[in-house]
Amino acid sequence: MQLRHLLIALLVPLTWGFGFALAKAGLDHFPPLLLMSMRFAIAAAVLVWFVPVPRNQWRNLTIIALVSATMQYGLTFSGLARIDATPAVLLVQSEVVMGILMAAIILKERPTLRQILGTALSLSGVLIIVGAPSLAGQMIGVMLVLSGCAFWALGQVLIRRLGDVMGGFQLTAWIGMIAAPQMFVASLLFEGNPLPLVQAAPVEAWFTVLYLGLVMTVIGYSAWYYVLARYPVAMVMPVLLLLPVSTILGAVTFLGERPDAWVLIGGAVVVTGVGVVIIDPKAMRTAAADKKAADTRSDA
Numbered sequence: 001m002q003l004r005h006l007l008i009a010l011l012v013p014l015t016w017g018f019g020f021a022l023a024k025a026g027l028d029h030f031p032p033l034l035l036m037s038m039r040f041a042i043a044a045a046v047l048v049w050f051v052p053v054p055r056n057q058w059r060n061l062t063i064i065a066l067v068s069a070t071m072q073y074g075l076t077f078s079g080l081a082r083i084d085a086t087p088a089v090l091l092v093q094s095e096v097v098m099g100i101l102m103a104a105i106i107l108k109e110r111p112t113l114r115q116i117l118g119t120a121l122s123l124s125g126v127l128i129i130v131g132a133p134s135l136a137g138q139m140i141g142v143m144l145v146l147s148g149c150a151f152w153a154l155g156q157v158l159i160r161r162l163g164d165v166m167g168g169f170q171l172t173a174w175i176g177m178i179a180a181p182q183m184f185v186a187s188l189l190f191e192g193n194p195l196p197l198v199q200a201a202p203v204e205a206w207f208t209v210l211y212l213g214l215v216m217t218v219i220g221y222s223a224w225y226y227v228l229a230r231y232p233v234a235m236v237m238p239v240l241l242l243l244p245v246s247t248i249l250g251a252v253t254f255l256g257e258r259p260d261a262w263v264l265i266g267g268a269v270v271v272t273g274v275g276v277v278i279i280d281p282k283a284m285r286t287a288a289a290d291k292k293a294a295d296t297r298s299d300a
Contacts, residue, residue: 041176085251130142241271
């Protein structure tokens with residue numbers, strides 16, 4: 001991977017990780033569904049001008065937005081409001097292995113031995129985190145985060161069915177456009193009148209909203225799809241293993257968190273398991289060879 005493209009790829013875990021930590025701070029001023037509705041409204045307002053309008057896919061997009069955005073972010077960030085950002089982001093890494101389990105159950109995809117071993121390792125890491133003394137009495141928050149992971153995994157299975165008719169950037173824009181009003185209505189129903197919170201929010205709270213909408217979503221996903229368009233998935237996916245690192249740095253720097261040893265050990269086990277799942281040395285060698293051959297042909 002060229003240095004310029006590598007730096008762009010590294011923007012993804014950096015912007016997403018810091019965004020996760022800042023979202024934790026934003027939850028001090030806005031409830032989860034309201035915060036996420038504003039995030040997706042801002043992102044969609046920027047992105048929809050650059051992607052085509054989907055044809056005959058509104059029903060599918062509405063269901064996907066409900067599952068992979070409204071339900072997922074509603075649950076995940078409701079959990080984040082109850083536990084520290086560090087254990088939350090480490091638990092979120094289990095999305096990858098839950099995605100494998102969902103694909104096996106719903107799509108009948110047969111996981112490889114490497115994926116099975118990585119999944120088992122990641123789940124054992126989740127158990128270590130759940131048993132951490134710092135999370136004693138916070139099981140509701142933990143279960144909310146893990147439930148959000150399950151909805152994310154289910155959403156990815158549903159998105160797979162649209163992969164041939166809609167690109168990733170187009171999906172991001174229109175899922176955001178549909179999810180924002182869904183989340184706002186849910187916020188009105190479950191979180192109450194947002195007007196007093198909006199009026200009382202300090203400047204730093206609005207900075208968080210803008211960061212989540214513009215930097216984390218628009219810039220982060222733009223960087224992600226820019227690199228994915230130029231390199232095979234096998235070469236790009238491993239950079240996401242840096243997401244917990246940037247989140248923990250953000251949580252320590254901005255939130256003053258001090259994660260205990262249990263959380264860090266469990267997190268290391270989870271990330272290692274995810275690495276076993278997504279890092280396929282053979283696929284990476286093949287992808288690198290194919291990319292080199294393609295570059296050689298283009299230079300000829």
